[in-house]
Amino acid sequence: MQLSFEPKKVFIIIPSYNEGKVIADTVKPLIKMEYTVVVVDDCSTDNTREALAGLPVVYLKHDINLGQGAAIQTGLEYALEKNAEYAVTFDADGQHNYEEIPALLEPVINGRADIAMGTRFKRQEDIANVPFARKLILKGAIIVNGLFTGLWLTDAHNGFRAMNRTALSKIKLRENRMAHASEILSQVKSNHLRYEEVPVKIIYTDYSKLKGQSSMNSINILIDLLLKKIF
Amino acid sequence: MINIKIILLIPLVALIVILLPRLKNKTFYRLMLVAISGIGILFVLFPSITDRLAHFVGVGRGADLVTYLFMIFFFLGGVILYSKIRKIEADQTELVRKISIQNAEKLNNK
Numbered sequence: 001m002q003l004s005f006e007p008k009k010v011f012i013i014i015p016s017y018n019e020g021k022v023i024a025d026t027v028k029p030l031i032k033m034e035y036t037v038v039v040v041d042d043c044s045t046d047n048t049r050e051a052l053a054g055l056p057v058v059y060l061k062h063d064i065n066l067g068q069g070a071a072i073q074t075g076l077e078y079a080l081e082k083n084a085e086y087a088v089t090f091d092a093d094g095q096h097n098y099e100e101i102p103a104l105l106e107p108v109i110n111g112r113a114d115i116a117m118g119t120r121f122k123r124q125e126d127i128a129n130v131p132f133a134r135k136l137i138l139k140g141a142i143i144v145n146g147l148f149t150g151l152w153l154t155d156a157h158n159g160f161r162a163m164n165r166t167a168l169s170k171i172k173l174r175e176n177r178m179a180h181a182s183e184i185l186s187q188v189k190s191n192h193l194r195y196e197e198v199p200v201k202i203i204y205t206d207y208s209k210l211k212g213q214s215s216m217n218s219i220n221i222l223i224d225l226l227l228k229k230i231f
Numbered sequence: 232m233i234n235i236k237i238i239l240l241i242p243l244v245a246l247i248v249i250l251l252p253r254l255k256n257k258t259f260y261r262l263m264l265v266a267i268s269g270i271g272i273l274f275v276l277f278p279s280i281t282d283r284l285a286h287f288v289g290v291g292r293g294a295d296l297v298t299y300l301f302m303i304f305f306f307l308g309g310v311i312l313y314s315k316i317r318k319i320e321a322d323q324t325e326l327v328r329k330i331s332i333q334n335a336e337k338l339n340n341k
Binding site for chain 1 (some may be wrong): 320321323324327328330331332334335336337338339
Protein backbone atom coordinates (compact mmCIF):
# COMPACT_ATOMS: atom_id res chain seq x y z
CA MET A 1 0.00 0.00 0.00
CA GLN A 2 1.55 3.25 -1.14
CA LEU A 3 0.27 6.33 0.64
CA SER A 4 1.59 9.80 0.23
CA PHE A 5 1.07 12.17 3.09
CA GLU A 6 3.14 14.57 5.11
CA PRO A 7 3.47 13.12 8.64
CA LYS A 8 3.77 16.62 10.14
CA LYS A 9 0.27 17.37 8.88
CA VAL A 10 -1.08 14.36 10.73
CA PHE A 11 -1.91 15.36 14.30
CA ILE A 12 -1.95 12.50 16.76
CA ILE A 13 -4.28 13.50 19.60
CA ILE A 14 -3.52 11.70 22.85
CA PRO A 15 -5.93 12.38 25.72
CA SER A 16 -4.06 11.61 28.88
CA TYR A 17 -4.98 11.41 32.53
CA ASN A 18 -2.36 10.17 34.97
CA GLU A 19 -0.46 8.15 32.36
CA GLY A 20 2.95 9.45 33.41
CA LYS A 21 4.34 5.93 33.66
CA VAL A 22 3.74 5.04 30.02
CA ILE A 23 3.17 8.29 28.15
CA ALA A 24 6.78 8.69 27.03
CA ASP A 25 6.84 5.13 25.62
CA THR A 26 3.58 5.83 23.81
CA VAL A 27 4.74 9.05 22.14
CA LYS A 28 8.34 8.14 21.25
CA PRO A 29 7.56 5.94 18.24
CA LEU A 30 5.06 8.55 17.02
CA ILE A 31 7.76 11.21 17.19
CA LYS A 32 10.10 8.95 15.25
CA MET A 33 7.49 8.70 12.50
CA GLU A 34 7.50 12.53 12.48
CA TYR A 35 3.83 12.93 13.27
CA THR A 36 2.72 16.03 15.13
CA VAL A 37 2.02 14.66 18.58
CA VAL A 38 -0.50 16.52 20.73
CA VAL A 39 -0.84 15.36 24.32
CA VAL A 40 -3.91 16.72 26.09
CA ASP A 41 -3.23 16.46 29.81
CA ASP A 42 -6.60 16.34 31.55
CA CYS A 43 -5.28 17.82 34.79
CA SER A 44 -3.14 14.84 35.73
CA THR A 45 -1.86 14.72 39.27
CA ASP A 46 1.16 12.58 38.39
CA ASN A 47 4.41 13.28 36.54
CA THR A 48 2.90 13.34 33.03
CA ARG A 49 4.48 16.67 32.17
CA GLU A 50 7.92 15.76 33.51
CA ALA A 51 7.78 12.44 31.66
CA LEU A 52 7.38 14.37 28.40
CA ALA A 53 10.00 17.03 29.11
CA GLY A 54 12.40 17.53 26.24
CA LEU A 55 10.28 15.62 23.73
CA PRO A 56 8.97 17.44 20.63
CA VAL A 57 5.32 17.16 21.55
CA VAL A 58 2.65 19.81 21.86
CA TYR A 59 1.42 19.85 25.42
CA LEU A 60 -2.09 21.10 26.18
CA LYS A 61 -3.15 21.20 29.79
CA HIS A 62 -6.66 21.31 31.22
CA ASP A 63 -6.60 23.26 34.47
CA ILE A 64 -9.63 21.28 35.67
CA ASN A 65 -10.19 17.56 35.11
CA LEU A 66 -13.00 17.34 32.56
CA GLY A 67 -12.94 13.81 31.18
CA GLN A 68 -11.69 11.99 28.12
CA GLY A 69 -14.32 13.33 25.75
CA ALA A 70 -13.40 16.90 26.64
CA ALA A 71 -9.69 16.16 26.24
CA ILE A 72 -10.23 14.70 22.76
CA GLN A 73 -12.32 17.70 21.74
CA THR A 74 -9.57 20.08 22.92
CA GLY A 75 -7.05 18.19 20.79
CA LEU A 76 -9.35 18.23 17.76
CA GLU A 77 -9.92 21.96 18.05
CA TYR A 78 -6.20 22.57 18.34
CA ALA A 79 -5.59 20.44 15.24
CA LEU A 80 -8.24 22.34 13.30
CA GLU A 81 -6.78 25.67 14.38
CA LYS A 82 -3.23 24.65 13.44
CA ASN A 83 -4.28 23.51 9.96
CA ALA A 84 -3.81 19.81 10.47
CA GLU A 85 -4.77 17.85 7.38
CA TYR A 86 -5.65 14.76 9.35
CA ALA A 87 -6.22 14.02 13.01
CA VAL A 88 -5.85 10.65 14.69
CA THR A 89 -7.07 9.94 18.21
CA PHE A 90 -4.77 7.60 20.04
CA ASP A 91 -4.85 6.09 23.53
CA ALA A 92 -2.14 7.12 25.97
CA ASP A 93 -1.87 3.75 27.68
CA GLY A 94 -0.23 1.89 24.82
CA GLN A 95 -3.33 0.01 23.68
CA HIS A 96 -2.95 1.15 20.09
CA ASN A 97 -0.25 0.19 17.66
CA TYR A 98 1.43 3.16 15.96
CA GLU A 99 2.27 0.97 12.95
CA GLU A 100 -1.44 0.77 12.15
CA ILE A 101 -1.86 4.54 11.75
CA PRO A 102 -1.23 4.52 7.96
CA ALA A 103 -3.77 1.72 7.50
CA LEU A 104 -6.29 3.71 9.51
CA LEU A 105 -5.55 6.85 7.50
CA GLU A 106 -5.78 5.08 4.16
CA PRO A 107 -9.56 5.35 3.53
CA VAL A 108 -9.45 8.98 4.65
CA ILE A 109 -6.45 9.97 2.56
CA ASN A 110 -7.80 8.14 -0.48
CA GLY A 111 -11.03 10.09 -0.14
CA ARG A 112 -13.38 7.22 0.59
CA ALA A 113 -14.20 8.34 4.12
CA ASP A 114 -14.21 11.47 6.26
CA ILE A 115 -13.60 9.40 9.35
CA ALA A 116 -12.08 5.97 9.82
CA MET A 117 -12.78 4.07 13.01
CA GLY A 118 -10.72 1.26 14.36
CA THR A 119 -12.44 -2.01 15.12
CA ARG A 120 -11.15 -4.99 17.08
CA PHE A 121 -14.02 -7.16 15.83
CA LYS A 122 -13.16 -7.65 12.16
CA ARG A 123 -10.12 -9.92 12.09
CA GLN A 124 -10.24 -13.32 13.78
CA GLU A 125 -6.90 -12.80 15.49
CA ASP A 126 -8.05 -9.46 16.94
CA ILE A 127 -11.30 -10.93 18.20
CA ALA A 128 -9.47 -13.78 19.90
CA ASN A 129 -7.34 -11.16 21.61
CA VAL A 130 -10.23 -9.47 23.45
CA PRO A 131 -10.78 -10.73 27.02
CA PHE A 132 -14.13 -12.44 27.50
CA ALA A 133 -15.68 -9.93 29.93
CA ARG A 134 -14.65 -7.08 27.62
CA LYS A 135 -16.19 -8.81 24.67
CA LEU A 136 -19.49 -9.16 26.47
CA ILE A 137 -19.62 -5.51 27.50
CA LEU A 138 -18.52 -4.23 24.12
CA LYS A 139 -21.17 -6.31 22.36
CA GLY A 140 -23.75 -4.77 24.68
CA ALA A 141 -22.34 -1.32 23.96
CA ILE A 142 -22.60 -1.94 20.21
CA ILE A 143 -26.32 -2.58 20.61
CA VAL A 144 -26.80 0.46 22.85
CA ASN A 145 -24.88 2.63 20.38
CA GLY A 146 -26.86 1.27 17.47
CA LEU A 147 -30.14 2.05 19.19
CA PHE A 148 -29.04 5.51 20.28
CA THR A 149 -27.26 6.66 17.15
CA GLY A 150 -28.66 4.53 14.33
CA LEU A 151 -25.11 3.61 13.36
CA TRP A 152 -24.41 -0.11 13.66
CA LEU A 153 -20.67 -0.68 13.85
CA THR A 154 -18.69 -3.73 14.84
CA ASP A 155 -16.83 -1.95 17.65
CA ALA A 156 -18.43 0.53 20.00
CA HIS A 157 -15.68 1.99 22.11
CA ASN A 158 -12.52 2.05 20.09
CA GLY A 159 -10.53 5.21 20.68
CA PHE A 160 -8.44 4.72 17.53
CA ARG A 161 -9.90 6.99 14.84
CA ALA A 162 -8.64 9.03 11.90
CA MET A 163 -10.40 12.00 10.37
CA ASN A 164 -9.98 14.65 7.71
CA ARG A 165 -10.72 18.36 8.04
CA THR A 166 -14.36 17.92 7.09
CA ALA A 167 -14.87 15.59 10.05
CA LEU A 168 -12.68 17.81 12.24
CA SER A 169 -14.82 20.85 11.57
CA LYS A 170 -18.12 19.00 11.99
CA ILE A 171 -17.49 16.95 15.10
CA LYS A 172 -18.02 18.85 18.31
CA LEU A 173 -18.07 16.68 21.41
CA ARG A 174 -20.16 17.94 24.26
CA GLU A 175 -20.11 14.76 26.30
CA ASN A 176 -17.12 15.37 28.52
CA ARG A 177 -16.86 11.86 29.87
CA MET A 178 -16.92 8.47 28.20
CA ALA A 179 -20.26 8.80 26.44
CA HIS A 180 -18.39 10.77 23.76
CA ALA A 181 -17.72 7.51 21.90
CA SER A 182 -21.43 7.24 21.13
CA GLU A 183 -21.66 10.97 20.55
CA ILE A 184 -19.09 10.78 17.76
CA LEU A 185 -21.23 8.19 16.03
CA SER A 186 -24.39 10.25 16.29
CA GLN A 187 -22.55 13.26 14.89
CA VAL A 188 -21.12 11.17 12.05
CA LYS A 189 -24.70 10.25 11.27
CA SER A 190 -26.26 13.69 11.66
CA ASN A 191 -23.52 15.41 9.63
CA HIS A 192 -23.66 12.74 6.92
CA LEU A 193 -19.95 12.05 7.27
CA ARG A 194 -18.64 9.13 5.24
CA TYR A 195 -17.12 6.51 7.48
CA GLU A 196 -15.27 3.27 7.27
CA GLU A 197 -14.21 0.69 9.83
CA VAL A 198 -10.61 -0.46 9.78
CA PRO A 199 -9.45 -3.57 11.60
CA VAL A 200 -6.93 -2.78 14.33
CA LYS A 201 -5.25 -4.71 17.06
CA ILE A 202 -5.85 -3.65 20.65
CA ILE A 203 -2.91 -4.50 22.86
CA TYR A 204 -4.20 -5.60 26.25
CA THR A 205 -1.31 -5.18 28.65
CA ASP A 206 -1.61 -5.61 32.41
CA TYR A 207 -1.18 -1.87 32.66
CA SER A 208 -3.92 -0.99 30.18
CA LYS A 209 -6.30 -3.46 31.80
CA LEU A 210 -5.63 -1.91 35.17
CA LYS A 211 -5.91 1.65 33.91
CA GLY A 212 -8.67 1.07 31.40
CA GLN A 213 -12.30 1.49 32.21
CA SER A 214 -13.76 -0.81 34.76
CA SER A 215 -16.68 -2.78 33.48
CA MET A 216 -18.96 -1.04 35.94
CA ASN A 217 -18.30 2.23 34.18
CA SER A 218 -20.43 1.02 31.27
CA ILE A 219 -23.43 1.69 33.49
CA ASN A 220 -22.29 5.27 33.98
CA ILE A 221 -21.94 5.67 30.23
CA LEU A 222 -25.47 4.40 29.74
CA ILE A 223 -26.79 6.89 32.30
CA ASP A 224 -24.89 9.74 30.62
CA LEU A 225 -26.42 8.75 27.29
CA LEU A 226 -29.93 8.70 28.72
CA LEU A 227 -29.45 12.08 30.42
CA LYS A 228 -28.20 13.54 27.15
CA LYS A 229 -31.42 12.42 25.48
CA ILE A 230 -33.46 14.17 28.16
CA PHE A 231 -31.57 17.44 28.55
CA MET B 232 -50.10 23.15 68.58
CA ILE B 233 -48.68 26.61 69.02
CA ASN B 234 -45.12 25.29 69.40
CA ILE B 235 -44.94 23.39 66.11
CA LYS B 236 -46.36 26.44 64.36
CA ILE B 237 -43.52 28.56 65.66
CA ILE B 238 -40.91 26.00 64.68
CA LEU B 239 -42.30 25.81 61.14
CA LEU B 240 -42.75 29.54 60.74
CA ILE B 241 -39.19 30.47 61.68
CA PRO B 242 -37.50 28.96 58.58
CA LEU B 243 -40.27 30.18 56.26
CA VAL B 244 -39.99 33.75 57.48
CA ALA B 245 -36.19 33.52 57.56
CA LEU B 246 -36.23 32.37 53.94
CA ILE B 247 -37.97 35.56 52.88
CA VAL B 248 -35.96 37.85 55.13
CA ILE B 249 -32.59 36.40 54.10
CA LEU B 250 -33.10 35.61 50.43
CA LEU B 251 -35.30 38.45 49.26
CA PRO B 252 -32.64 41.17 49.53
CA ARG B 253 -30.06 38.91 47.89
CA LEU B 254 -32.04 38.17 44.77
CA LYS B 255 -31.42 41.55 43.22
CA ASN B 256 -32.76 41.98 39.68
CA LYS B 257 -34.31 38.52 39.75
CA THR B 258 -37.96 39.46 39.81
CA PHE B 259 -39.20 35.99 38.87
CA TYR B 260 -37.31 34.28 41.68
CA ARG B 261 -38.40 36.95 44.15
CA LEU B 262 -42.05 36.48 43.27
CA MET B 263 -41.71 32.69 43.46
CA LEU B 264 -39.97 32.95 46.80
CA VAL B 265 -42.67 35.16 48.28
CA ALA B 266 -45.45 33.05 46.78
CA ILE B 267 -44.10 29.70 47.93
CA SER B 268 -43.08 30.88 51.40
CA GLY B 269 -46.36 32.78 51.68
CA ILE B 270 -48.40 29.68 50.89
CA GLY B 271 -46.29 27.74 53.39
CA ILE B 272 -46.97 30.34 56.11
CA LEU B 273 -50.66 30.28 55.30
CA PHE B 274 -50.76 26.47 55.58
CA VAL B 275 -48.92 26.55 58.89
CA LEU B 276 -51.22 29.20 60.37
CA PHE B 277 -54.45 27.69 59.01
CA PRO B 278 -53.94 23.94 58.50
CA SER B 279 -57.63 23.48 57.83
CA ILE B 280 -57.05 25.07 54.39
CA THR B 281 -54.96 22.08 53.37
CA ASP B 282 -57.68 19.72 54.53
CA ARG B 283 -60.28 21.48 52.45
CA LEU B 284 -57.94 21.52 49.43
CA ALA B 285 -57.18 17.83 49.96
CA HIS B 286 -60.87 16.93 50.03
CA PHE B 287 -61.39 19.02 46.92
CA VAL B 288 -58.79 17.06 44.90
CA GLY B 289 -59.73 13.74 46.47
CA VAL B 290 -56.89 13.19 48.93
CA GLY B 291 -57.70 12.02 52.46
CA ARG B 292 -55.74 14.44 54.63
CA GLY B 293 -54.22 17.85 54.16
CA ALA B 294 -50.86 16.62 55.43
CA ASP B 295 -50.81 13.94 52.70
CA LEU B 296 -51.52 16.51 50.02
CA VAL B 297 -48.65 18.65 51.30
CA THR B 298 -46.33 15.60 51.12
CA TYR B 299 -47.30 14.86 47.54
CA LEU B 300 -46.83 18.45 46.47
CA PHE B 301 -43.50 18.54 48.24
CA MET B 302 -42.33 15.49 46.31
CA ILE B 303 -43.27 17.07 43.00
CA PHE B 304 -41.52 20.35 43.79
CA PHE B 305 -38.48 18.53 45.11
CA PHE B 306 -38.18 16.53 41.91
CA LEU B 307 -38.72 19.58 39.71
CA GLY B 308 -36.14 21.48 41.71
CA GLY B 309 -33.65 18.66 41.16
CA VAL B 310 -34.25 18.68 37.42
CA ILE B 311 -33.87 22.45 37.17
CA LEU B 312 -30.69 22.39 39.24
CA TYR B 313 -29.28 19.55 37.17
CA SER B 314 -29.82 21.35 33.89
CA LYS B 315 -28.19 24.44 35.36
CA ILE B 316 -25.19 22.38 36.44
CA ARG B 317 -24.89 20.97 32.94
CA LYS B 318 -24.89 24.48 31.53
CA ILE B 319 -22.20 25.56 33.98
CA GLU B 320 -20.15 22.47 33.12
CA ALA B 321 -20.38 23.29 29.44
CA ASP B 322 -19.24 26.88 30.04
CA GLN B 323 -16.42 25.68 32.26
CA THR B 324 -15.30 23.24 29.59
CA GLU B 325 -15.18 25.98 26.97
CA LEU B 326 -13.11 28.14 29.26
CA VAL B 327 -10.64 25.41 30.27
CA ARG B 328 -10.29 24.41 26.61
CA LYS B 329 -9.61 27.98 25.50
CA ILE B 330 -6.96 28.46 28.17
CA SER B 331 -5.26 25.17 27.35
CA ILE B 332 -5.07 25.93 23.62
CA GLN B 333 -3.83 29.47 24.29
CA ASN B 334 -1.09 28.08 26.54
CA ALA B 335 -0.04 25.27 24.21
CA GLU B 336 3.65 24.58 24.68
CA LYS B 337 6.29 22.70 22.76
CA LEU B 338 8.10 20.75 25.43
CA ASN B 339 11.40 20.40 23.57
CA ASN B 340 11.93 24.16 23.47
CA LYS B 341 12.88 24.25 27.12
